[in-house]
Amino acid sequence: MRTGVTELRVLGTKEQLLDSIRERAESDLGIRVHYTALDGMSALQRAILHPDTFDVYDQWHTSDLAWTARAIQPIAIERIERWDEIGTLSLTGRFDSWSKGGQGDSPGRQLWSQPNGMLGNSPSEYVSMVPTVHNADSPGFLPEARRLLGSSEPESWAWLFDERLHGRVAIMADPSLGVIECAMAAQAAGLATFSDLGNLTITEIDTLIDILIEKKKSQHFAGFWSTFEDAVQLVERDDVLVQSIWSPAVTALRARGWEMAVSNPAEGSRGWHSGLCLSSRADPKVVDAAYAYFNWWLEGWAGAQLARQGYYMSVPERTRAHLSDAEWSYWYLGLPAREDIRDNEGKVVARVGQKRDGGSYRDRLSRIAVWNSFMDEHNYLVRRWNEFLAS
Amino acid sequence: MSEPLNRIDDAAGLESRHADDQRPYQIAYDILRQHIVGKQLPPGLVLLESRIAELMDISRAPVRRALELLHRDGFVRRFEGRGYLVGADDPTQTPLRIDLREAGFTAPAGMSESIGLFTWERIYREVETAVGRTIPFGTYRVIEAAITARFGVSRTVAREVLSRLRDRGLIQKNRWSTWLAGPLTAQTVDECFAIRILLEPQALQEAARSCSPTELAVMHERLTAAVASGTPSRGDIDRLEDDLHRSLMRMSSNQRMLNVIEESQMPMVINQLFDEHFGPADHRVMLSEHRMVIEHLRLGNAAVAATALAAHLDAARRRTKARLKVLAVIPSPETAPFLERIH
Numbered sequence: 001m002r003t004g005v006t007e008l009r010v011l012g013t014k015e016q017l018l019d020s021i022r023e024r025a026e027s028d029l030g031i032r033v034h035y036t037a038l039d040g041m042s043a044l045q046r047a048i049l050h051p052d053t054f055d056v057y058d059q060w061h062t063s064d065l066a067w068t069a070r071a072i073q074p075i076a077i078e079r080i081e082r083w084d085e086i087g088t089l090s091l092t093g094r095f096d097s098w099s100k101g102g103q104g105d106s107p108g109r110q111l112w113s114q115p116n117g118m119l120g121n122s123p124s125e126y127v128s129m130v131p132t133v134h135n136a137d138s139p140g141f142l143p144e145a146r147r148l149l150g151s152s153e154p155e156s157w158a159w160l161f162d163e164r165l166h167g168r169v170a171i172m173a174d175p176s177l178g179v180i181e182c183a184m185a186a187q188a189a190g191l192a193t194f195s196d197l198g199n200l201t202i203t204e205i206d207t208l209i210d211i212l213i214e215k216k217k218s219q220h221f222a223g224f225w226s227t228f229e230d231a232v233q234l235v236e237r238d239d240v241l242v243q244s245i246w247s248p249a250v251t252a253l254r255a256r257g258w259e260m261a262v263s264n265p266a267e268g269s270r271g272w273h274s275g276l277c278l279s280s281r282a283d284p285k286v287v288d289a290a291y292a293y294f295n296w297w298l299e300g301w302a303g304a305q306l307a308r309q310g311y312y313m314s315v316p317e318r319t320r321a322h323l324s325d326a327e328w329s330y331w332y333l334g335l336p337a338r339e340d341i342r343d344n345e346g347k348v349v350a351r352v353g354q355k356r357d358g359g360s361y362r363d364r365l366s367r368i369a370v371w372n373s374f375m376d377e378h379n380y381l382v383r384r385w386n387e388f389l390a391s
Numbered sequence: 392m393s394e395p396l397n398r399i400d401d402a403a404g405l406e407s408r409h410a411d412d413q414r415p416y417q418i419a420y421d422i423l424r425q426h427i428v429g430k431q432l433p434p435g436l437v438l439l440e441s442r443i444a445e446l447m448d449i450s451r452a453p454v455r456r457a458l459e460l461l462h463r464d465g466f467v468r469r470f471e472g473r474g475y476l477v478g479a480d481d482p483t484q485t486p487l488r489i490d491l492r493e494a495g496f497t498a499p500a501g502m503s504e505s506i507g508l509f510t511w512e513r514i515y516r517e518v519e520t521a522v523g524r525t526i527p528f529g530t531y532r533v534i535e536a537a538i539t540a541r542f543g544v545s546r547t548v549a550r551e552v553l554s555r556l557r558d559r560g561l562i563q564k565n566r567w568s569t570w571l572a573g574p575l576t577a578q579t580v581d582e583c584f585a586i587r588i589l590l591e592p593q594a595l596q597e598a599a600r601s602c603s604p605t606e607l608a609v610m611h612e613r614l615t616a617a618v619a620s621g622t623p624s625r626g627d628i629d630r631l632e633d634d635l636h637r638s639l640m641r642m643s644s645n646q647r648m649l650n651v652i653e654e655s656q657m658p659m660v661i662n663q664l665f666d667e668h669f670g671p672a673d674h675r676v677m678l679s680e681h682r683m684v685i686e687h688l689r690l691g692n693a694a695v696a697a698t699a700l701a702a703h704l705d706a707a708r709r710r711t712k713a714r715l716k717v718l719a720v721i722p723s724p725e726t727a728p729f730l731e732r733i734h
Contacts, residue, residue, distance in 0.1 A: 002625070034443045044720060045720045048717065048720050049668075049669075049720065064713075064716070065716055065719075067716050068672075068713040068714060068716065068717050069671060069717045070669065070670070070672065071669075116676055116677045116706060117673055117675070117711065118710070118713065199734050201578065202574075202576050202578050218611040274543075283640050372733055374714070374716055376577035376578075376712055377578070377717055378719050379528075379576070379718050379719040380525065380574055380576045380577075381719075382719040383528065383529050383719075383723070383734065384734060385572075387713070387734045
């Protein structure tokens with residue numbers, strides 16, 4: 001560490017810790033930023049078991065666990081300059097008070113510090129995280145899958161279990177997200193029903209894991225991925241046609257010429273929302289730098305970088321200022337591309353006239369059936385999920 | 392007379408001859424013999440198996456055995472009535488029917504806690520702790536033969552241990568008669584707390600009638616000290632939990648209810664594991680909830696204290712479930728040799 005220069009240690013996932021963002025933050029803030037990029041579960045484990053190894057934790061939906069373990073500390077809203085500009089969706093999980101909203105841990109549900117020491121949805125002066133990027137996920141597929149399934153087949157989570165795609169399906173390895181997606185698939189395929197997709201009971205988890213073990217033993221799944229790079233490889237190396245997928249994998253595949261489409265399932269999508277947390281062990285001298293980093297994030301430049309891999313930002317208008325009109329129209333408004341749309345490396349991810357799968361920000365985020373959740377039975381679920389992966 | 396204890400040892404044909412493994416009946420024999428030889432018990436006193444067992448806080452079987460051996464060794468004699476009489480040599484003496492304690496009997500302090508335990512009781516603690524600390528991490532088979540091997544005890548003893556574990560709600564048999572432990576899930580936590588919320592306030596109201604102001608003052612003092620310390624240790628927290636959820640409850644005379652309450656307190660192990668792995672949790676809210684209950688008791692408002700206890704238990708239920716979720720990041724621990732992971 002250079003003398004006199006504050007170093008901010010940021011822990012997170014590969015999808016979000018982009019070098020371009022780190023370099024820009026360093027130059028704008030005059031600090032050193034050190035990124036540790038792991039897969040989601042490893043990052044969570046590191047955050048909870050070793051809170052002294054990071055200052056900022058860039059995460060999705062794990063603040064609940066990190067808070068209970070006292071790995072993170074309350075963030076004072078009065079120190080977040082653009083707090084009032086954060087969109088309603090990022091604070092409540094809905095664009096309008098009258099819209100339905102998804103099941104599970106929707107944004108806001110575990111955001112504010114409550115008088116009883118736990119997190120809740122009643123606004124207070126302190127929050128567990130500064131809300132940043134979010135998205136709605138659903139299975140991705142190649143044209144060959146559509147050919148095998150027939151053109152009239154409605155897009156569905158059931159495709160993950162469809163026998164016509166035997167051996168050419170991949171799912172994610174992360175237990176908390178994987179279980180939600182597989183539950184949606186099992187329900188869509190008529191194999192099981194779940195009373196709350198965001199909070200499965202022991203019996204429901206057992207039913208689902210039994211189905212999954214049977215599928216795995218019949219070699220239905222070609223693989224299980226932990227990072228978006230693994231998901232890309234499953235298409236390029238293992239002939240996967242349908243898989244649960246994250247937006248950075250979609251843009252990466254398109255940039256390499258694959259016609260990867262994102263489905264718009266009848267059952268709705270799985271939503272997620274990220275945020276920046278502050279380590280409970282952060283040195284008081286570094287805390288100021290962490291707040292500066294949070295505020296810098298809400299200025300829009302970082303959100304624009306992540307928009308180019310398909311993510312939405314909690315301060316859309318600030319983000320818009322750092323996107324071209326054509327980019328804004330394509331990524332946020334769901335309109336046909338007026339010019340070729342490129343990723344951060346300049347590779348084309350959508351040609352003129354192409355539209356984003358699923359439509360606009362509002363359309364896509366209004367169809368969320370369930371948000372990423374750490375269910376009550378998370379501890380049981382993780383151990384049974386590992387049993388499935390090892391079967 | 393030669394050394395009696397050696398003789399019983401020979402006569403008994405013991406299963407285990409560990410130097411520190413003195414059998415409960417041997418201890419009962421020794422204590423009674425000392426009382427008789429030391430003339431702490433008057434000649435002719437009627438010795439009843441049940442009362443001795445009660446005062447020694449052990450079961451009747453070893454007492455019966457001890458009395459038989461005392462009879463064989465000439466320290467007590469039989470008579471027309473039930474039990475034995477102290478002394479061997481005066482057949483004309485009238486049986487003296489007074490309470491054993493009144494007559495001068497004193498069981499050594501802490502006897503039931505350590506030396507007076509049956510073999511099964513001694514190993515029970517270890518097995519119970521091992522099972523309790525393992526079940527948040529999955530479902531396990533409990534192997535009777537491995538308990539026998541691990542502790543060098545008979546199958547009868549191992550079965551006694553298993554039957555106590557079942558009574559405590561820690562294990563159950565599946566349809567193939569295999570003993571299973573766990574999993575300790577959020578559902579278990581909800582079910583246990585639902586029972587506690589119904590019963591503990593009731594037991595507290597009963598306890599309030601027999602609890603002395605001094606006892607409450609001591610508990611209150613401990614709470615105040617814990618709050619003042621800022622970060623009470625796990626030991627302090629365990630002690631405070633004991634005060635409210637065990638010591639006070641036990642002042643109720645409804646033993647059946649207390650058994651159910653004790654069985655339902657099993658998820659407390661989650662909080663202990665949580666503190667061990669993640670450092671002490673923030674116990675401030677819990678401490679203030681405890682204080683509310685104790686303060687209302689001190690003011691004589693048993694009904695309000697009961698309501699405060701119910702509210703505390705509901706909050707504790709939510710905290711325990713939140714902590715259980717976090718245990719997911721810990722790899723499954725190494726298990727005791729008598730536990731085999733199923734999933």
